[in-house]
Amino acid sequence: MELEGIAQRIKEKHGIPVTARDVARVLGAALTSADIWRIVDLAGLPVLATCEGLQAFAERGWVQFVDDRVWITAEGQKTAQALGIGPIQELRCPRCRGRGLELEPFRSLTQEFARVAKDRPEAAQEFDQGYVTEETTVARIALAFARGDLAGKEIIVLGDDDLVSLAAALTRLPKRVVALDVDARIVEFLSRTAKAENLALEAHLHDLRDPLPSELVRRFDTFFCDPTESFRGYLAFAHRGISALRGPGGAGYLGLTRLEASLAKWQRIQKALLEAGAVITDLFPNFHEYVNWPYIETMRAWAFLPVKRVPGKFEPWYRSALIRVELVEEPRVENVRYAGDIFTDEEAATT
Amino acid sequence: MELEGIAQRIKEKHGIPVTARDVARVLGAALTSADIWRIVDLAGLPVLATCEGLQAFAERGWVQFVDDRVWITAEGQKTAQALGIGPIQELRCPRCRGRGLELEPFRSLTQEFARVAKDRPEAAQEFDQGYVTEETTVARIALAFARGDLAGKEIIVLGDDDLVSLAAALTRLPKRVVALDVDARIVEFLSRTAKAENLALEAHLHDLRDPLPSELVRRFDTFFCDPTESFRGYLAFAHRGISALRGPGGAGYLGLTRLEASLAKWQRIQKALLEAGAVITDLFPNFHEYVNWPYIETMRAWAFLPVKRVPGKFEPWYRSALIRVELVEEPRVENVRYAGDIFTDEEAATT
Numbered sequence: 001m002e003l004e005g006i007a008q009r010i011k012e013k014h015g016i017p018v019t020a021r022d023v024a025r026v027l028g029a030a031l032t033s034a035d036i037w038r039i040v041d042l043a044g045l046p047v048l049a050t051c052e053g054l055q056a057f058a059e060r061g062w063v064q065f066v067d068d069r070v071w072i073t074a075e076g077q078k079t080a081q082a083l084g085i086g087p088i089q090e091l092r093c094p095r096c097r098g099r100g101l102e103l104e105p106f107r108s109l110t111q112e113f114a115r116v117a118k119d120r121p122e123a124a125q126e127f128d129q130g131y132v133t134e135e136t137t138v139a140r141i142a143l144a145f146a147r148g149d150l151a152g153k154e155i156i157v158l159g160d161d162d163l164v165s166l167a168a169a170l171t172r173l174p175k176r177v178v179a180l181d182v183d184a185r186i187v188e189f190l191s192r193t194a195k196a197e198n199l200a201l202e203a204h205l206h207d208l209r210d211p212l213p214s215e216l217v218r219r220f221d222t223f224f225c226d227p228t229e230s231f232r233g234y235l236a237f238a239h240r241g242i243s244a245l246r247g248p249g250g251a252g253y254l255g256l257t258r259l260e261a262s263l264a265k266w267q268r269i270q271k272a273l274l275e276a277g278a279v280i281t282d283l284f285p286n287f288h289e290y291v292n293w294p295y296i297e298t299m300r301a302w303a304f305l306p307v308k309r310v311p312g313k314f315e316p317w318y319r320s321a322l323i324r325v326e327l328v329e330e331p332r333v334e335n336v337r338y339a340g341d342i343f344t345d346e347e348a349a350t351t
Numbered sequence: 352m353e354l355e356g357i358a359q360r361i362k363e364k365h366g367i368p369v370t371a372r373d374v375a376r377v378l379g380a381a382l383t384s385a386d387i388w389r390i391v392d393l394a395g396l397p398v399l400a401t402c403e404g405l406q407a408f409a410e411r412g413w414v415q416f417v418d419d420r421v422w423i424t425a426e427g428q429k430t431a432q433a434l435g436i437g438p439i440q441e442l443r444c445p446r447c448r449g450r451g452l453e454l455e456p457f458r459s460l461t462q463e464f465a466r467v468a469k470d471r472p473e474a475a476q477e478f479d480q481g482y483v484t485e486e487t488t489v490a491r492i493a494l495a496f497a498r499g500d501l502a503g504k505e506i507i508v509l510g511d512d513d514l515v516s517l518a519a520a521l522t523r524l525p526k527r528v529v530a531l532d533v534d535a536r537i538v539e540f541l542s543r544t545a546k547a548e549n550l551a552l553e554a555h556l557h558d559l560r561d562p563l564p565s566e567l568v569r570r571f572d573t574f575f576c577d578p579t580e581s582f583r584g585y586l587a588f589a590h591r592g593i594s595a596l597r598g599p600g601g602a603g604y605l606g607l608t609r610l611e612a613s614l615a616k617w618q619r620i621q622k623a624l625l626e627a628g629a630v631i632t633d634l635f636p637n638f639h640e641y642v643n644w645p646y647i648e649t650m651r652a653w654a655f656l657p658v659k660r661v662p663g664k665f666e667p668w669y670r671s672a673l674i675r676v677e678l679v680e681e682p683r684v685e686n687v688r689y690a691g692d693i694f695t696d697e698e699a700a701t702t
Contacts, residue, residue, distance in 0.1 A: 084503020
């Protein structure tokens with residue numbers, strides 16, 4: 001069938017494993033919106049795969065690129081109908097934006113966090129940064145609270161351009177919060193704010209490719225991290241988090257996109273998390289919404305976009321899932337050094 | 352530490368793997384409510400483990416059993432505070448009950464489903480039945496719709512006391528819906544309703560311990576099942592579902608409780624799903640709410656409850672997660688016969 005051929009073409013051109021079903025998702029997204037960023041978001045595939053799919057559709061006359069819009073054609077609509085593909089309706093709850101969480105009890109945290117975060121460092125491509133909306137950070141804290149991973153706990157945040165450590169500490173509920181980041185601007189910002197606000201928060205400069213300092217190994221109840229999404233990079237971050245946990249019952253919160261990780265990569269990542277002694281207790285797709293970073297036009301995927309438009313700062317198109325894991329066994333990870341580039345692979349879009 | 356000792360005692364007495372963290376969850380639940388069913392629900396452990404934990408707490412003077420209530424004592428509160436354990440707040444969105452889904456577009460389905468389901472067969476212990484609320488069934492259909500697993504698709508439901516097949520067919524969106532059940536009452540009810548309502552739904556009598564008939568193997572886009580929760584039984588159901596899927600891109604919806612499955616069992620189940628060629632794309636805890644079944648007093652866990660009260664029919668305490676999986680590889684499962692009792696193990700509560 002035709003979608004199968006397009007999936008094959010994407011695999012051959014970009015080395016990204018996609019299925020006919022994935023290609024159908026791109027067509028469904030193009031039926032839903034003419035906006036390239038909405039299509040990228042709804043298709044839920046590595047960005048380059050979506051771009052290649054759209055090119056293949058255009059060659060078949062299913063879509064047309066006009067200025068910065070992607071228009072479905074009558075031919076495209078006919079094809080979609082024949083294949084049983086319709087527009088995508090997310091059915092996202094308007095109150096909680098699909099997270100299922102009531103944030104009302106965290107209203108004052110939201111305000112305080114907005115106040116202290118307003119001078120945050122801007123996202124830097126050098127460190128593969130890109131931070132989530134303030135509401136997202138608060139929602140992450142709320143979920144950790146609801147799961148019993150916040151109050152009275154010792155928490156470590158591995159890479160923190162999202163300022164999760166700050167939001168956690170502002171609740172005054174954790175016993176201790178430690179943030180590690182490779183970016184001196186972030187460490188400096190967190191340290192300064194911790195002092196000014198008198199928070200149980202410490203921030204240290206640390207490159208997560210290096211082993212965790214021994215005084216941080218097996219000392220925490222909860223970790224947060226939003227790994228870079230090459231398979232090797234993802235595991236490096238996740239393993240650091242797991243090795244920071246005291247043992248069974250410890251919990252971790254990880255982000256994972258579909259825009260830089262195919263479902264095939266998701267499967268490898270999930271296998272590795274289970275092998276490390278963890279179980280997946282929660283997996284909410286599209287939990288995290290990102291604020292657009294200033295380096296959109298120099299990111300890897302830009303050149304591949306069939307139509308180009310710089311999205312507004314608060315026009316969310318880059319979303320990611322939140323995965324909560326809990327250790328059910330003694331952690332099985334090695335705290336080793338990772339050499340070389342752990343940030344990119346064929347599915348990368350933003351680096 | 353003391354919770355560790357209680358965890359050990361639970362393991363020794365019931366063979367259920369629990370962590371100190373799990374025991375802390377029981378104490379947190381007892382801080383939150385004096386109602387035994389709410390405690391069982393919030394603790395999120397195999398029911399027998401929660402019961403044993405409460406007994407251990409009572410021996411230490413942390414709780415007292417008075418009539419049908421479980422009261423936390425001053426000593427219990429002091430202990431919880433010293434251990435950094437607080438009451439559990441679920442922070443469940445009041446609009447979507449924590450599912451993140453907007454059901455408004457399915458309002459007419461809800462009404463129609465309620466109308467045709469009102470003469471449904473009552474849950475029978477013989478078949479390990481117990482059905483979810485009508486809202487839950489509609490929410491499951493809504494999620495499948497949002498994920499593109501409903502419209503234009505061929506769908507199989509393996510074991511259907513929840514009447515998922517009926518709700519799916521009532522949307523008139525799927526190409527074909529097939530339900531298999533071991534209970535002639537259910538098959539008869541579905542067949543009769545399909546005829547009366549002119550639905551693209553067929554129901555067949557089938558014991559899922561037997562291999563799937565060859566005409567149903569690799570023929571479907573989507574499966575639903577709510578497996579029995581012994582490890583062997585769970586896999587039997589899940590593998591039948593996976594073997595019914597056409598191939599990569601096919602999706603499955605499975606229920607999984609924490610009241611009859613420890614997180615250690617969750618881990619084994621997740622490993623098996625990944626090994627079978629699937630990836631977990633969604634995992635919403637407490638997605639399903641059950642209507643209380645008429646055999647509460649003869650279920651296995653009843654004898655172990657420290658205080659006894661029969662809950663009302665629509666007083667939900669038995670909830671379960673919804674796991675959506677998608678095949679990323681050719682399915683790796685064998686369509687074999689399962690002999691003997693696949694329904695019970697040491698974590699079972701309701702059979």
